[in-house]
Amino acid sequence: MKQLEIIGFKRANLGKQVSKDLRNESFVPGVLYGGAEQVHFYAPAILFRDLVYSPEVYEVDLNIEGTHYRAILQDLQFHPVNEMLLHVDFLELQEDKPVKIDVPVKFVGTSPGVIVGGKLVTKLRKLRVKALPANLPDSVEVDISDLELGKSIKVSKVKPANYEILTNANAPIATVTIPRALKSAQAEEARGKK
Structure with a gap:
């Protein structure tokens, strides 16, 4: 820290x-x-x-x-x-008393959904954690390397080390949204196959 x-x-x-x-x-x-x-x-x-x-x-x-x-x-x-x-x-x-604090989220990896044209939208910039002062992290790393187009990554997917995450486990941290241009291209493609 x-x-x-x-x-x-x-x-x-x-x-x-x-x-x-x-x-x-x-x-x-x-x-x-x-x-x-x-x-x-x-x-x-x-x-x-x-x-x-x-x-x-x-x-x-x-x-x-x-x-x-x-x-x-x-x-x-x-x-x-x-x-x-x-x-x-x-x-x-x-040293012997745990502390609750908001820690910034740090994304690691590259999302396949972003590579094909999606947009990474951050829903939570910080997560609330509880830890002893010696174990307080600088940031919480969130791996987005398997985040597909239209999908979200939730707090429950984060693996804490020496600290406890207090933020709701069902809360989304980030989502890869499908841009309008990509949606219309997919719609055109679907109509062409019919």
Whole structure:
């Protein structure tokens, strides 16, 4: 799992006005939970860019006034109009406690359905997994090398290694759709054989 450091400062005062003042100074308020105590902190908004605007999953080294915490991003809140990051929640990682996290899907192989003119449509970009911190995957590999035209690959086809997949087993991850041009060509061909 990729690493990222975020340097923050403890918050002495909590409340809406204090949080608003922090945001006006380009800081993002946050909270770290899951450990011995909750830690309320704030950090410069620029430090969250790689963490928030990336499909990757990061293990975060939260450096709050010299105290280091291993954590993962649990939740984000954005402003509804200007998309500004308003608040972040982190979960502290503990070696013996399993964690639930959304991990990106990575397709491997070449679909025969795509080779003959179909279009690969991604239905799920991330899968929810549960694992101990040491076993958290960077991505879940989905083999599409036997995905034919008009067929789907479901979550149940994915073989997890050292982690459990929590996403519904019947949910489709990807489908190879038949484009209109190919459908009309098949219809013409069927009419010609009659």
